[in-house]
Amino acid sequence: xxxxxxxxxxxxxxxxxxxxxxxxxxxxxxxxxxxxxxxxxxxxxxxxxxxxxxxxxxxxxxxxxxxxxxxxxxxxxxxxxxxxxxxxxxxxxxxxxxxxxxxxxxxxxxxxxxxxxxxxxxxxxxxxxxxxxxxxxxxxxxxxxxxxxxxxxxxxxxxxxxxxxxxxxxxxxxxxxxxxxxxxxxxxxxxxxxxxxxxxxxxxxxxxxxxxxxxxxxxxxxxxxxxxxxxxxxxxxxxxxxxxxxxxxxxxxxxxxxxxxxxxxxxxxxxxxxxxxxxxxxxxxxxxxxxxxxxxxxxxxxxxxxxxxxxxxxxxxxxxxxxxxxxxxxxxxxxxxxxxxxxxxxxxxxxxxxxxxxxxxxxxxxxxxxxxxxxxxxxxxxxxxxxxxxxxxxxxxxxxxxxxxxxxxxxxxxxxxxxxxxxxxxxxxxxxxxxxxxxxxxxxxxxxxxxxxxxxxxxxxxxxxxxxx
Amino acid sequence: xxxxxxxxxxxxxxxxxxxxxxxxxxxxxxxxxxxxxxxxxxxxxxxxxxxxxxxxxxxxxxxxxxxxxxxxxxxxxxxxxxxxxxxxxxxxxxxxxxxxxxxxxxxxxxxxxxxxxxxxxxxxxxxxxxxxxxxxxxxxxxxxxxxxxxxxxxxxxxxxxxxxxxxxxxxxxxxxxxxxxxxxxxxxxxxxxxxxxxxxxxxxxxxxxxxxxxxxxxxxxxxxxxxxxxxxxxxxxxxxxxxxxxxxxxxxxxxxxxxxxxxxxxxxxxxxxxxxxxxxxxxxxxxxxxxxxxxxxxxxxxxxxxxxxxxxxxxxxxxxxxxxxxxxxxxxxxxxxxxxxxxxxxxxxxxxxxxxxxxxxxxxxxxxxxxxxxxxxxxxxxxxxxxxxxxxxxxxxxxxxxxxxxxxxxxxxxxxxxxxxxxxxxxxxxxxx
Numbered sequence: 001x002x003x004x005x006x007x008x009x010x011x012x013x014x015x016x017x018x019x020x021x022x023x024x025x026x027x028x029x030x031x032x033x034x035x036x037x038x039x040x041x042x043x044x045x046x047x048x049x050x051x052x053x054x055x056x057x058x059x060x061x062x063x064x065x066x067x068x069x070x071x072x073x074x075x076x077x078x079x080x081x082x083x084x085x086x087x088x089x090x091x092x093x094x095x096x097x098x099x100x101x102x103x104x105x106x107x108x109x110x111x112x113x114x115x116x117x118x119x120x121x122x123x124x125x126x127x128x129x130x131x132x133x134x135x136x137x138x139x140x141x142x143x144x145x146x147x148x149x150x151x152x153x154x155x156x157x158x159x160x161x162x163x164x165x166x167x168x169x170x171x172x173x174x175x176x177x178x179x180x181x182x183x184x185x186x187x188x189x190x191x192x193x194x195x196x197x198x199x200x201x202x203x204x205x206x207x208x209x210x211x212x213x214x215x216x217x218x219x220x221x222x223x224x225x226x227x228x229x230x231x232x233x234x235x236x237x238x239x240x241x242x243x244x245x246x247x248x249x250x251x252x253x254x255x256x257x258x259x260x261x262x263x264x265x266x267x268x269x270x271x272x273x274x275x276x277x278x279x280x281x282x283x284x285x286x287x288x289x290x291x292x293x294x295x296x297x298x299x300x301x302x303x304x305x306x307x308x309x310x311x312x313x314x315x316x317x318x319x320x321x322x323x324x325x326x327x328x329x330x331x332x333x334x335x336x337x338x339x340x341x342x343x344x345x346x347x348x349x350x351x352x353x354x355x356x357x358x359x360x361x362x363x364x365x366x367x368x369x370x371x372x373x374x375x376x377x378x379x380x381x382x383x384x385x386x387x388x389x390x391x392x393x394x395x396x397x398x399x400x401x402x403x404x405x406x407x408x409x410x411x412x413x414x415x416x417x418x419x420x421x422x423x424x425x426x427x428x429x430x431x432x433x434x435x436x437x438x439x440x441x442x443x444x445x446x447x448x449x450x451x452x453x454x455x456x457x458x459x460x461x462x463x464x465x466x467x468x469x
Numbered sequence: 470x471x472x473x474x475x476x477x478x479x480x481x482x483x484x485x486x487x488x489x490x491x492x493x494x495x496x497x498x499x500x501x502x503x504x505x506x507x508x509x510x511x512x513x514x515x516x517x518x519x520x521x522x523x524x525x526x527x528x529x530x531x532x533x534x535x536x537x538x539x540x541x542x543x544x545x546x547x548x549x550x551x552x553x554x555x556x557x558x559x560x561x562x563x564x565x566x567x568x569x570x571x572x573x574x575x576x577x578x579x580x581x582x583x584x585x586x587x588x589x590x591x592x593x594x595x596x597x598x599x600x601x602x603x604x605x606x607x608x609x610x611x612x613x614x615x616x617x618x619x620x621x622x623x624x625x626x627x628x629x630x631x632x633x634x635x636x637x638x639x640x641x642x643x644x645x646x647x648x649x650x651x652x653x654x655x656x657x658x659x660x661x662x663x664x665x666x667x668x669x670x671x672x673x674x675x676x677x678x679x680x681x682x683x684x685x686x687x688x689x690x691x692x693x694x695x696x697x698x699x700x701x702x703x704x705x706x707x708x709x710x711x712x713x714x715x716x717x718x719x720x721x722x723x724x725x726x727x728x729x730x731x732x733x734x735x736x737x738x739x740x741x742x743x744x745x746x747x748x749x750x751x752x753x754x755x756x757x758x759x760x761x762x763x764x765x766x767x768x769x770x771x772x773x774x775x776x777x778x779x780x781x782x783x784x785x786x787x788x789x790x791x792x793x794x795x796x797x798x799x800x801x802x803x804x805x806x807x808x809x810x811x812x813x814x815x816x817x818x819x820x821x822x823x824x825x826x827x828x829x830x831x832x833x834x835x836x837x838x839x840x841x842x843x844x845x846x847x848x849x850x851x852x853x854x855x856x857x858x859x860x861x862x863x864x865x866x867x868x869x870x871x872x873x874x875x876x877x878x879x880x881x882x883x884x885x886x887x888x889x890x891x892x893x894x895x896x897x898x899x900x901x902x
Binding site: 016017018019021022023024051053055060062072073118119120121122123124125126127128129130131132133134135136137138139140141142143144145146147149191192193194195 | 643644645646647650652653655663678681682684687688689710711712713714715716717718724725726727728729730731732733734735736737738739766769770773793794795796797798799800801802848849850851852853
């Protein structure tokens with residue numbers, strides 16, 4: 001595992017495909033393993049050879065890491081600091097042949113900025129070289145043909161040069177090939193072979209980004225032993241997942257394919273209260289609201305959307321593999337547990353916290369605590385409980401009362417003054433996934449205690465994390 | 470407005486001499502380079518005589534023969550040079566001659582492009598030229614056809630001679646490693662099966678080359694820039710290219726499959742492309758060089774397969790369990806400069822068991838050029854020394870049994886080529902235009 005700690009420095013990510021091909025002369029297990037190891041060794045030599053090339057994405061920069069970090073364009077030398085590469089990268093797709101006129105920094109993210117590189121092979125060499133030979137081997141045997149998805153991450157310090165970066169990158173690539181060899185051999189059964197796939201995980205400070213090679217196609221449920229070892233190795237608590245595939249780190253420059261916004265609350269400035277602290281949802285959730293997925297639930301679907309946000313949290317933290325349920329699936333679940341009549345499915349009937357709890361239990365196998373306040377005014381006194389919830393569980397909270405349902409993503413609470421603010425994600429929004437609008441207009445925003453109907457009663461559903469890895 | 474062909478003035482003399490021959494008709498090929506801006510013809514090559522043809526047959530045009538000659542010639546042209554048209558010297562009726570030329574042109578161009586392992590590009594010129602010369606009056610009629618359009622009609626074109634045309638062309642070249650490993654299907658592995666595998670493997674590899682990143686003299690140039698941007702004082706205009714490739718993720722087959730063996734092609738080739746010096750564009754240099762890379766490898770593999778088929782080599786079915794390994798040296802590339810001053814060369818391929826003296830003979834027969842052994846450039850590729858394995862397709866006794874093999878290259882090549890391309894060839898003539 002390559003460990004990268006995440007002070008604000010440049011992260012280099014190199015991705016590329018390497019062809020793994022070999023002929024297996026026999027089916028004898030040891031000979032097969034030897035042949036596979038030999039082929040991995042050939043790939044490692046290739047990565048360490050002069051024909052290995054790293055091309056910086058969205059830029060004209062090309063580096064030969066094993067030729068003393070020779071690079072083109074010629075302004076880049078082995079002693080150029082890594083950070084300078086940012087100047088050569090253009091955000092848009094166009095090919096560029098020169099530096100940008102202004103030093104525009106790429107979008108700021110919570111982690112360090114990422115430079116992407118492509119692993120390439122140079123097939124030309126100074127001649128003259130020997131003409132080709134065609135070798136024909138006739139033997140009833142097996143042929144292995146795999147494309148290995150190399151994906152390495154390396155952190156460079158502010159004083160690191162291109163040459164330093166190259167050494168680290170080549171070492172990371174070689175190391176990953178060793179890991180892939182291990183995983184491949186571990187998971188070989190007779191004449192079947194699973195493709196090793198690297199996955200990156202962001203661990204709590206100071207451990208940072210870590211890369212694990214998993215065998216493709218093996219579900220998380222069969223990789224418990226590996227995860228246990230990893231938790232031990234990195235000294236992580238054994239009651240919450242860090243290494244499930246869904247926990248994979250999402251790099252800032254990669255868009256989400258499903259189109260939902262993730263963690264819009266990160267764009268907000270949090271309130272400062274006297275002696276107050278901010279307690280927020282942990283991890284990643286998607287913002288679900290009215291009118292999405294071409295479902296017109298304006299006026300009745302707010303609790304359903306809040307429930308969807310909660311489900312998205314459990315899916316993205318790796319607790320469940322089930323995708324976020326639709327309105328109909330939610331309604332069907334309630335019919336299945338006997339809470340509603342069959343006619344409920346397809347209707348526009350509201351649901352409340354109790355129903356949310358029932359669906360979370362029935363569809364996702366989760367337990368939730370219900371918190372009841374007889375008057376909205378009492379919510380102001382629930383600061384400690386909510387703070388504790390976000391500290392220990394860190395899951396989004398669904399609150400229903402009066403005629404409305406909302407999602408609480410956090411509280412700002414002062415133990416001494418009792419001041420409280422609530423971070424609200426409002427499912428009543430009917431517009432497009434525009435972060436600017438959503439934060440400017442308060443669809444995701446901090447609200448005071450007067451946000452609640454002071455006389456209505458409220459139920460809160462606090463989902464609990466399962467204690468698993 | 471028609472196209473305008475600028476022709477090396479030596480060609481005029483060559484065609485003149487052909488006019489003085491008794492034979493009628495005389496057909497041949499026109500070699501040059503067509504781009505969106507200009508069209509150049511650097512060479513004319515008469516169709517070689519068919520040895521066994523009867524006297525009567527000599528007076529008519531043998532389409533198959535002309536087409537096969539064109540295919541062979543096409544293999545001997547480095548990147549940037551290609552068969553851009555056909556000519557005929559005859560005093561027959563102009564309209565008949567044009568019809569014949571049209572048929573020849575389409576047959577020739579279709580056959581040559583059917584062997585290409587690359588997709589046509591948007592900026593490819595699809596117009597080709599036909600030239601008709603009356604041997605008595607020396608009147609020339611020049612027309613072009615769009616070979617992409619089977620219903621294309623003749624368009625008039627200019628034909629202008631110019632001296633010193635070949636003197637300032639740019640040369641882009643590289644030496645490139647090939648490393649392919651392909652499975653053979655799990656049944657009786659005849660040469661035919663190996664051909665299928667190699668064709669598929671070559672196509673996939675050709676695609677990798679086509680998508681590869683090209684650096685010229687160590688720089689990555691924007692596509693529309695001109696080559697001369699790099700070297701302002703390079704009078705000889707030679708550029709070295711580098712190619713960087715990546716693998717594409719294709720999960721087409723199972724990770725482990727049963728096979729009947731494997732075939733690999735490993736080694737290096739020298740590739741070269743010429744561009745006319747009138748503001749050559751980087752994009753065109755890259756395109757022509759990549760095409761030469763692909764075709765030189767494909768040509769050699771094809772030649773090796775033709776050799777194996779000609780010597781009728783089949784793997785012995787009874788020894789399938791024991792591992793049979795055979796090594797074949799693919800022919801290596803030799804360049805021969807054209808007599809006109811300038812960098813232009815043609816090329817030929819020499820098998821390791823052939824004597825160098827055979828190359829000038831082939832050059833004379835195929836390209837009608839006079840070259841001496843000393844003129845040949847054999848330094849671009851090295852031959853491999855293999856000991857203890859089969860270097861040639863067959864042991865020496867085979868050579869004695871087939872003396873024709875050396876003398877009438879086009880005849881033997883054609884027989885085997887037609888056998889291999891049986892379907893393709895018959896399709897071409899069924900659709901006689």
